[in-house]
Amino acid sequence: MRETPITPAARTKPDAPRATRPGDLSADLLAWYDQHARDMPWRTGPAARAAGQRPDPYHIWLSEVMLQQTTVAAVRAYFLRFTALWPTVADLAAAEDARVMGEWAGLGYYARARNLLKCARVVVAGHGGQFPDNRAALLSLPGVGPYTAAAIASIAFDRSETVVDGNVERVMARLFDIHTPLPAAKPELTEKAALLTPHARPGDYAQAVMDLGATICTPRKPACALCPWHDPCLARARGTAPDLPRKTPKKAKPIRLGIAYIARRTDGAYLLERRPDKGLLGGMLGWPGSDWAETTPVPAPPIEADWQPVPEEARHTFTHFHLRLQILTAQIDQGANPQRGTFLPPEDFRPSDLPTVMRKAFDLAHASFVDRN
DNA sequence: GATACGTGGTA
DNA sequence: TTACCAAGTAT
Numbered sequence: 221m222r223e224t225p226i227t228p229a230a231r232t233k234p235d236a237p238r239a240t241r242p243g244d245l246s247a248d249l250l251a252w253y254d255q256h257a258r259d260m261p262w263r264t265g266p267a268a269r270a271a272g273q274r275p276d277p278y279h280i281w282l283s284e285v286m287l288q289q290t291t292v293a294a295v296r297a298y299f300l301r302f303t304a305l306w307p308t309v310a311d312l313a314a315a316e317d318a319r320v321m322g323e324w325a326g327l328g329y330y331a332r333a334r335n336l337l338k339c340a341r342v343v344v345a346g347h348g349g350q351f352p353d354n355r356a357a358l359l360s361l362p363g364v365g366p367y368t369a370a371a372i373a374s375i376a377f378d379r380s381e382t383v384v385d386g387n388v389e390r391v392m393a394r395l396f397d398i399h400t401p402l403p404a405a406k407p408e409l410t411e412k413a414a415l416l417t418p419h420a421r422p423g424d425y426a427q428a429v430m431d432l433g434a435t436i437c438t439p440r441k442p443a444c445a446l447c448p449w450h451d452p453c454l455a456r457a458r459g460t461a462p463d464l465p466r467k468t469p470k471k472a473k474p475i476r477l478g479i480a481y482i483a484r485r486t487d488g489a490y491l492l493e494r495r496p497d498k499g500l501l502g503g504m505l506g507w508p509g510s511d512w513a514e515t516t517p518v519p520a521p522p523i524e525a526d527w528q529p530v531p532e533e534a535r536h537t538f539t540h541f542h543l544r545l546q547i548l549t550a551q552i553d554q555g556a557n558p559q560r561g562t563f564l565p566p567e568d569f570r571p572s573d574l575p576t577v578m579r580k581a582f583d584l585a586h587a588s589f590v591d592r593n
Numbered sequence: 594g595a596t597a598c599g600t601g602g603t604a
Numbered sequence: 605t606t607a608c609c610a611a612g613t614a615t
Contacts, residue, residue, distance in 0.1 A: 283611085284611065286611090287610085288611070288613075289599080290601095291609090294601065294610090326600075327599080328598085329598055329599055329612085329613085330598080331597095331598065332598095363612095366613090367611075368611090368613085371611070385611045386610060387610085426611095439608085473607095499598085500597080500599090501598090501599085502598090536599090537599090537606095538599060539598050539600090577599085
C-alpha cells in the first residue's frame with residue numbers, strides 16, 4: 221500500500237526536477253519515500269506523520285528488536301501477536317518468562333527475547349513505564365545497541381540520529397564506492413551515513429534509507445534505474461554496485477551430532493526441559509538429550525523406558541554449525557519419575573512454544589507415535 | 594577484533 | 605543441496 225504524497229506540488233508539475241535542491245540527497249530520498257514507503261504494522265507512514273500522528277515508542281522498540289537480523293516478512297505476525305497479547309510495555313513487563321519465550325519461539329536469536337523482558341522491566345521499574353527519548357539513555361537498555369538506540373531515537377522521538385544497519389552499510393558502500401571489506405569498513409560507512417542524516421524528518425529519513433536498501437539497493441541485482449540516488453551514486457557510475465559491499469569470507473560450518481529423547485506419557489504429557497539462560501537456545505523449552513559435538517555422545521536416557529530410534533534424523537543449521545539430531549522415542553506409564561526434565565501436560569505445552577530445531581524433532585517423533593498407535 | 598547467537602527465503 | 609543473506613547485540 222502506498223502512502224499519500226505529502227508534497228502534492230511535486231505531482232502537479234510533471235517537469236519539476238527530481239532534486240529539491242541540486243545535491244540535496246536526503247531531500248531526494250524523502251521525496252521517494254513519500255511515494256514508496258512500505259506498509260508495516262508498527263510504522264506511522266509519512267502521510268500519517270505529516271498529519272501529526274506519532275509512533276508509539278513501545279511499538280518501535282518491539283519491532284526494532286524483532287527486526288534485528290530478521291526479515292520484515294518474518295516479524296509481521298510476531299509483532300501483531302505480541303501487541304495483541306501485551307498492548308503496553310507494562311503488560312509485557314508483567315508477563316511470565318515462559319509465556320514470552322514461547323511466543324518468541326521460531327523467531328530465533330533468543331537472547332533478544334530474554335533481553336526484551338529485562339528491558340521492559342527496566343523501563344517500568346526505572347523509567348516510570350516511559351522509554352527514554354534519547355540515544356544515550358536508550359543505549360543503556362538491555363538488548364539495545366547502537367543501531368536500535370538510533371532507530372528508536374529517530375523514529376519514535378524525532379532525534380537526528382544515524383541508523384546504520386546492513387541496508388545502510390550497503391547503500392553507503394555503493395553511493396561512495398567504498399571497497400574496504402566489512403566489518404572493517406563499518407566506521408567509514410557510519411561516518412558517511414552521519415554526513416547525510418538530515419535534521420528534518422529524521423524518523424522518515426531513517427526508514428527511507430533502510431527501505432531503499434531493502435527494495436532498490438538490494439544485495440543482488442540492484443534496481444539502479446529506479447533509484448532516487450541514481451545520479452550521485454559512484455558505484456553505479458563505475459559499474460561496481462553489484463559487487464559492494466565487500467565482505468571478509470566466512471568460515472565453513474562444521475557438522476555436530478546429538479541425541480534427543482522424546483517421551484510421551486499415556487495422558488499425552490511430554491517430557492521437556494527448560495534450557496539454561498545462557499548459550500544456544502537459552503531459556504527455551506527443549507527435549508532432554510546429549511550435548512551437540514563432533515562425535516556422537518551417548519547420554520543416559522532421562523527416564524527408564526523402551527527407547528525406539530526414529531528412522532529419520534532431524535537436520536538443522538544454526539549460525540555456526542550444522543546439526544544432525546538422532547531421535548529416540550518412548551511411551552511412558554503414569555507415575556514414572558524422570559531423572560531429568562518435567563512432564564508437561566497438553567494444557568501446559570504447545571508445540572509452537574518450541575524453537576525450530578526442537579519442533580523438527582517433535583514432528584518426526586510424532587509420526588512414529590502415530591505409526592505405533 | 595573475533596566469536597556466539599536462529600531462522601526462513603532465495604538463487 | 606548448499607551457501608548466502610536479513611532493520612545487531614553481548615561478551
